[in-house]
Structures are given as structure tokens and as C-alpha cells.
Amino acid sequence: MRLSQYLLPTLKENPAEAQIASHRLMLRAGLIRQEAAGIYAWLPLGLRVLRKVERIVREEMDRAGAVELLMPTLQLAELWRESGRYDAYGPEMLRIVDRHERELLYGPTNEEMITEIFRGYVHSYRSLPLTLYQVQWKFRDEQRPRFGVMRGREFLMKDGYSFDLDEASARRSYQRMFVAYLRMFARMGLRAIPMRAETGPIGGDLSHEFIVLAQTGESAVYCDQALLELPVPGADVDYGGELDALIAPWTAPYAATEDVHDAARFECEVPLERRVLARGIEVGQIFYYGTKYSLPMKALVTGPDGVERPVHGGCYGVGVSRLLGAIIEACHDEQGIVWPEAVAPYRVGLVNLKVGDARSDAACAAIQARLAQAGIEVLYDDTDERAGAKFAKMDLIGLPWQLIVGPRGLEAGTVELKQRAGGERRELSVEAALAALGAAP
Numbered sequence: 013m014r015l016s017q018y019l020l021p022t023l024k025e026n027p028a029e030a031q032i033a034s035h036r037l038m039l040r041a042g043l044i045r046q047e048a049a050g051i052y053a054w055l056p057l058g059l060r061v062l063r064k065v066e067r068i069v070r071e072e073m074d075r076a077g078a079v080e081l082l083m084p085t086l087q088l089a090e091l092w093r094e095s096g097r098y099d100a101y102g103p104e105m106l107r108i109v110d111r112h113e114r115e116l117l118y119g120p121t122n123e124e125m126i127t128e129i130f131r132g133y134v135h136s137y138r139s140l141p142l143t144l145y146q147v148q149w150k151f152r153d154e155q156r157p158r159f160g161v162m163r164g165r166e167f168l169m170k171d172g173y174s175f176d177l178d179e180a181s182a183r184r185s186y187q188r189m190f191v192a193y194l195r196m197f198a199r200m201g202l203r204a205i206p207m208r209a210e211t212g213p214i215g216g217d218l219s220h221e222f223i224v225l226a227q228t229g230e231s232a233v234y235c236d237q238a239l240l241e242l243p244v245p246g247a248d249v250d251y252g253g254e255l256d257a258l259i260a261p262w263t264a265p266y267a268a269t270e271d272v273h274d275a276a277r278f279e280c281e282v283p284l285e286r287r288v289l290a291r292g293i294e295v296g297q298i299f300y301y302g303t304k305y306s307l308p309m310k311a312l313v314t315g316p317d318g319v320e321r322p323v324h325g326g327c328y329g330v331g332v333s334r335l336l337g338a339i340i341e342a343c344h345d346e347q348g349i350v351w352p353e354a355v356a357p358y359r360v361g362l363v364n365l366k367v368g369d370a371r372s373d374a375a376c377a378a379i380q381a382r383l384a385q386a387g388i389e390v391l392y393d394d395t396d397e398r399a400g401a402k403f404a405k406m407d408l409i410g411l412p413w414q415l416i417v418g419p420r421g422l423e424a425g426t427v428e429l430k431q432r433a434g435g436e437r438r439e440l441s442v443e444a445a446l447a448a449l450g451a452a453p
């Protein structure tokens with residue numbers, strides 16, 4: 013992609029309304045634009061990151077055996093009256109009336125709708141367990157939308173829902189999601205720690221929040237240092253097998269958000285030198301809620317004994333748009349964002365220091381073609397800005413690699429390869445630079 017034909021509205025100054033680094037950098041790097049309080053347009057560069065995060069989420073959900081579908085953003089109020097949540101949900105729910113005076117709402121979550129879909133098709137234990145998920149926009153009319161995409165009103169969520177015949181089987185579905193979550197956040201370059209949590213308006217008796225430690229996090233959290241060092245399960249995890257042994261090291265050490273924190277237990281169980289008192293960002297939450305929705309909504313399945321019973325459910329949320337904020341909080345420096353490779357909008361930024369110089373233009377065009385051939389995503393700065401501005405912009409948008417090409421270097425037969433993380437620079441021949449990026453001849 014050529015920058016001269018792109019939309020990348022970067023800002024030199026810090027926007028006054030942004031209080032935390034990720035919000036500042038998302039606005040400055042031209043990733044998002046605020047359209048209303050807590051409502052954002054995703055600009056081209058931001059959308060690319062959002063798509064990469066979504067992709068990792070999908071890959072790990074699919075690996076764990078979940079099946080994707082897509083539900084509408086608008087739902088009938090009737091459906092929520094069945095579960096009793098229409099009135100209970102309060103002012104966070106955006107309520108809408110259509111031209112036929114029918115009451116609708118913009119979904120803040122989808123337990124009711126997925127239960128309605130499930131009961132329409134599934135009636136036997138033979139079809140269980142079943143875990144369905146979607147990646148869809150949600151709306152919650154938060155009283156204080158803030159910190160950009162961290163607490164938005166419209167936000168992108170991955171919401172998954174499991175259906176099982178009994179509690180024991182439902183707990184296994186919960187465990188599969190638990191492991192999938194450990195993997196997906198690690199792949200994005202984050203360490204997310206599962207912490208016991210309250211269930212709130214979703215309901216149920218078992219819940220974990222997945223928390224990324226960050227000074228700017230919204231909640232205070234308490235945990236054992238051991239959780240910061242545990243290895244994350246590999247891609248070869250057997251989701252069909254027993255997951256107890258894999259999960260135990262993550263659930264045994266103390267970890268709790270402030271809502272459920274027990275200071276006496278914390279001090280008794282965790283030696284002083286291993287106590288972590290920090291703030292955290294909740295990037296996901298999982299719940300087992302049993303028959304909370306299947307009972308009132310009559311989602312019944314027949315067991316092997318021929319007896320009908322309400323299906324056992326759990327739900328599994330990931331804050332997909334919030335994750336961009338969390339990743340930036342964890343991965344930035346004074347100059348800007350430092351994207352982990354797995355979610356970077358482009359892998360390489362190609363900088364032409366002298367656009368209009370025939371030799372530089374030709375070298376850049378050839379490099380761009382070679383990178384494209386090797387399937388490496390490249391953003392080519394072919395604008396006529398001065399070098400200093402180009403360098404600052406590349407550092408701000410945080411692509412993992414910068415390939416800097418100018419007449420002086422070409423004269424000597426070299427280009428410069430800079431790694432954004434750490435800032436290491438190397439003068440290399442074009443071929444060596446391409447090889448270093450994985451684009452061998």
C-alpha cells in the first residue's frame with residue numbers, strides 16, 4: 013500500500029481529551045476517530061489491527077471446537093421479557109421503537125437470542141455439547157464512556173455460549189474456553205491473568221475475568237507473582253481430553269479483582285515477596301450460569317434416559333475493540349506504538365527518503381514488489397514529506413520493521429533496516445535486508 017493513496021491522518025500533538033497512552037496513541041496514529049461519546053469510526057490502519065485481533069480470537073475459538081455464527085445487532089424486547097432482563101437491565105440498554113411501534117433494543121449481549129436459536133433446533137443430548145460464538149458490535153449506554161475504545165458505548169465483542177446436558181459437562185466446556193483464552197491473549201503479545209470474579213447482571217456462580225496488568229487499568233487486582241511466569245498451553249492442547257491438570261496451575265494461586273478480594277486470604281496464601289497489587293484491564297470474562305436462561309426460556313433437551321431437562325449454559329466474552337487499547341498500553345514507548353508482530357497493521361514500513369529521485373523510486377518499487385511476492389504486508393511511504401517527519405510517523409504508527417531507502421545509501425549499495433522494538437538499526441544490502449525480513453529470492 014502506498015501512503016500517498018492512503019488515509020492515515022496522524023496528529024503531531026497530543027489530543028487534550030485523551031487521558032491515557034492508548035487513547036492518545038490511537039487518535040495520534042490515525043487508528044480511530046470519535047463520532048460521538050464512546051462511538052468511534054475505525055480508520056484504515058485501526059481496522060487492520062482490529063481484523064488481526066479478530067482473526068486470532070476466531071482461530072483459538074475454532075481450535076477449541078466452538079462454531080461461529082452471526083446474530084443481528086437489533087433484538088426484540090419481547091425476547092428479553094422472557095428472561096426477565098428487559099426491565100432489569102436499566103439505562104445501559106439502548107431501546108428503540110420501529111415504525112410499527114415494535115420495541116427493539118441494540119444488543120448489549122446475546123444470552124436471550126442464542127437461547128432462542130438453540131431451543132428452535134436442538135432437542136437432544138446427542139447434539140451436545142455445543143458452543144456457538146459470534147464477533148459482533150454491542151451497545152451499552154455507559155454512564156461514563158472513557159479512555160477511547162477501553163470503555164466505549166459501541167464496542168466489538170466476541171461472545172460465545174456453551175450448551176451442555178449437565179453441570180459436569182458444562183464445566184468442561186468452561187474449561188475449554190478458559191484454555192482458549194489463555195492462548196488467544198498470549199498470541200496477541202499479552203499476559204492475561206484469569207482472576208475469580210463476580211458474575212454481575214449475566215448471572216451464575218462461576219466466573220473468571222482475564223486481566224492484563226496496566227497502571228491505567230480500571231480495577232485494582234491482587235494476585236500471586238507465580239501467575240506472571242506460568243507457561244501458556246501450546247497449540248497442541250487436546251481439547252477432547254482432560255483439562256484439569258492444565259488449568260490447575262492457573263486457578264490454584266491467589267488472583268482476584270477488588271470486587272471479590274479477600275485480604276486475609278491473600279496475606280495468608282501468598283508470601284510477601286510474591287504479592288502483586290496492581291491495576292488491570294479486563295479483556296475477557298467467562299461465566300457458567302447453569303439454567304438461568306434455559307429455565308425461563310424453556311430451552312429443554314432430552315437426556316439418554318428420555319427425560320427432558322433445561323440445558324446448562326455458560327457465556328464467554330472477549331472485548332475485541334478494547335484489546336487494541338490493552339495491547340497499546342502494554343506495547344508503546346515515548347515515540348509511539350510498538351505493535352507485536354501478530355497484530356501489526358503492516359509488518360514493514362518502507363521509507364523512501366527522496367521521492368522523485370529515479371534510483372530511490374526504482375529501488376523502493378522493486379523492494380515493494382519483492383515483499384508483496386513473499387506475502388509480507390508493507391506500507392510504502394512514497395510521500396514527499398521531509399525525512400524527519402517520515403521517521404516520526406513510522407515510529408508513531410509502530411510497524412515492527414522499517415526499511416529506509418535513500419540515494420546516499422544506494423550509492424554505497426545499502427539500505428537501513430530498523431526494528432521498532434528496541435530500535436536496532438542495520439546497514440544492509442537490499443538482498444540481505446529482504447532476506448532478514450523473510451523475502452528470500
Ligand code: 5CA
Nearest residue numbers: 121163164167171295296297327328329331334
Ligand atoms: N455475555 C457476556 C459474555 S458473552 C458478557 O457480556 N460479558 S461482559 O459484560 O464481561 O463483556 C465481555 C467483554 O467485553 C468484557 O470482558 C470487556 O473486555 C468487554 N467490554 C465490556 N464492556 C465494554 C465497553 N463498554 N467498552 C469496551 N469493551 C467492553
